Amino acid sequence: MSKLYQDLCQLVPVEHVSISENDIDVHRIDKWYASADPDVVVFAQTTEQVAAVMCYANKHEVPVYTRGAGVGYVGGCVPVRGGIALSVAQMNKILEVNTGDGVAVVQPGVITGHLQEAAREKGWYYPPDPASLKECSIGGNIATNAGGPRCLKYGVTKQYVLGLEVVTATGEIMRVGGRCHKNKTGFDLTTLMCGSEGMLGIVTEGTLRIIPHPETRAMLGASFIDFSAAAAAVQAILDAGILPSALEITDAFTLAAARDYLGEENLPPGDAYLMVEIDGRVGSVKSELEGLKMLLEDLGALRINEAADEAACEQIWQLRRDFSYSLKHTGLTKLNEDIVVPRSKLVDLVNFARQLQQDTGISVACFGHAGDGNIHTNLMVEDYSDPVIKAKADAAVDKLFTWVLEHDGAITGEHGVGLAKKPWIKQALGPVSYAMHQQIKTALDPKGILNPGKFLDE
Amino acid sequence: MSKLYQDLCQLVPVEHVSISENDIDVHRIDKWYASADPDVVVFAQTTEQVAAVMCYANKHEVPVYTRGAGVGYVGGCVPVRGGIALSVAQMNKILEVNTGDGVAVVQPGVITGHLQEAAREKGWYYPPDPASLKECSIGGNIATNAGGPRCLKYGVTKQYVLGLEVVTATGEIMRVGGRCHKNKTGFDLTTLMCGSEGMLGIVTEGTLRIIPHPETRAMLGASFIDFSAAAAAVQAILDAGILPSALEITDAFTLAAARDYLGEENLPPGDAYLMVEIDGRVGSVKSELEGLKMLLEDLGALRINEAADEAACEQIWQLRRDFSYSLKHTGLTKLNEDIVVPRSKLVDLVNFARQLQQDTGISVACFGHAGDGNIHTNLMVEDYSDPVIKAKADAAVDKLFTWVLEHDGAITGEHGVGLAKKPWIKQALGPVSYAMHQQIKTALDPKGILNPGKFLDE
Known part of the structure; x- marks a missing residue:
């Protein structure tokens, strides 16, 4: 029994403090690849327990890694310097x-x-x-x-x-x-x-x-001859004064994987697919869907699926989820990079992805939130635990992020920096912003015990 | 010529540095009551000039008060410790x-x-x-x-x-x-x-x-027998799944002032008035307006004005602006407090305002953004420059803010803290948050030269 464990048992009921192999295992990793053992896992039940743990940790300079459901994609909660994995998962009311x-x-x-x-x-x-x-x-x-x-x-x-x-x-x-x-x-x-x-x-x-809650929602799924046509449709929808509740785009690689997984006959033709969801009052959604459909036809949509109510929408969203499954079905590991570009650069991004695929031999699947330029760019690699493959994949990610930053993009739109994006954070923030990050961090956490080893530590 | 003036003329073209009486006068005050002379006014033209001024000011520990259009309502840009009034008004492209x-x-x-x-x-x-x-x-x-x-x-x-x-x-x-x-x-x-x-x-x-841009907008202006009925309508609209683009409420005092100013015949009956604006596609707005009108009728609206297009909306918004003019027309000074309460406490707030009026003899007019609980609570006082009247008004404001904080409200929703709300900021933030404000301020502005004398200084 370590002193840390014994001390924590004084602060938190002993049944909520663990050094069991199973608990350590669960808390050493999220959905990303990095892992590191915490010394102790604390399952906080109350704010006061969290405060007591932090008082102790601050006094004794023990690293604290807060963890929710542990489904982060960037290793953000991985306890790279040991110490306490502080789970708030049981504070779930x-x-x-x-x-x-x-x-x-x-x-x-x-x-x-x-x-x-x-x-x-x-x-x-x-x-x-x-x-x-x-x-x-x-x-x-x-x-x-x-x-x-x-x-x-x-x-x-x-x-x-x-x-x-x-x-x-x-x-x-x-x-x-x-x-x-x-x-x-x-x-x-x-x-x-x-x-x-x-x-x-x-x-x-x-x-x-x-x-x-909006009274109802409806969707259109439209296929286009290529990604450029679908991206042009994104802008045309917005220019028409329509702000959809979702506007999702899918590229040719992803569609090909889906055809392979779901069967050719279950996928629409074309090399790009656009999903448009609108919501609002029942009468409004009905008439707006009609207008949107005509607009997409004018824009050269090859085929349009219409989902006129929430249940039907769910089928189109299922197709969206199936795209993810299709990529998994390739047997490759999906490195999901949640990059963002200014919306006018959607086509440039996908062209770059094609070039990257050619240059590196790594397949690249792009799909995601077209309306805000947040395209999940998935590098499909073989065994990521193989150092040679990993090095090649990491080099490709570096090329991608370098391109993104050169084109006014962001290296993360949704997942955060964590460990995954740490190598690029200085470049992404620039020296003055990085310094201000350090100043704020030092002011608020003078001993550097909150999630140390992440993007503000060397 | 002060040394400060001469030094600044080395950093910024001399025609953009001023100590003229007129410029000093303009830059000593915003729309609130406090005033203080800056030593020098700088009209920055470029980012580089702003940077040069800040380098200098930081080195020599000179206060810098940034100013935009100078229409703040809380004295936020008033140069209470002299130094530089740094206007960015001419950086207006x-x-x-x-x-x-x-x-x-x-x-x-x-x-x-x-x-x-x-x-x-x-x-x-x-x-x-x-x-x-x-x-x-x-x-x-x-x-x-x-x-x-x-x-x-x-x-x-x-x-x-x-x-x-x-x-x-x-x-x-x-x-x-x-x-x-x-x-x-x-x-x-x-x-x-x-x-x-x-x-x-x-x-x-x-x-x-x-x-x-939404294709069109439309509005309903509905009068109710009292404020409670109008506040109930606010909640009923939201509960019906409608999120209007604006939802403005007006109390009896304001309506009485408006009747006095605009003529009884130009105002609807009732002691409360609700304005509801919706926007979207032409067809949708039309049908939604119809539904909303029926809802308001069911909720006991005494009279409903309908504005079916943008031009007609402008007339209802003009009435909203006339409420402000009506209050000014009373000849009293309007102390406009932009407080916020949790939406369920709208009626409590107005009841408190009535009580405050009785207790202090100061009229209180409430109107504003009912949907988010942000009600402009206007204390109507005689000559605010008269110390006796000012003391009485300030005591009333103190009662109002104390009540607001006791009821989970916020002392400012839109205007900021500046000088006007400074006396209540510690109470509003609580000691831990106030300390964190200080930590961040010290980290980012170690010499305390950016807008000193405001809510983080004693």
């Missing part, structure tokens, strides 16, 4: 869904999909919809400022965080923001905590904005 | 309106209304709409994270700021964010700068998100 105030108050371990369902039961809506919403948690969503397809119309996680309870690096309990829908009281510490990847504080409660 | 990327790139002195018009000419939309949009500037909007009626549906300024060029306290030029619609690269310094009231950096350029 929806404390309140209050339609009168338009807020939901939740603990960080609440699964995002559960919150959506709880709001929906009352006719209200929590829009942020990361693809992993059935397994990811609100705490992780806040830590990475998670996005999703519907963020095009509705905005990302930070736009729904009205207030937070945060335990600071020194173990104090802080409330920022609150349950008001507007708040200009001081600096925007609420949003600073959003996306801070466990490096500035530990979120122990969130007060989230919910909005009236 | 719209550099780009790029619908392909969905961004506008602007200098900080651009008038908000001009940006809206420039976007509109291309069929696109910059939604944040502070009441002063014809005279306020984007720099000031960013500094205060400005709101407005349409923020109910579309969100406040920060939700449109994708990237910033910022000159730091030490005179370095920093770029944060960019022209991507999603960006998770590091901490959200872009949003930290939004609403930082000139205390953390100087914004010299903004890259703002624009969206497709």
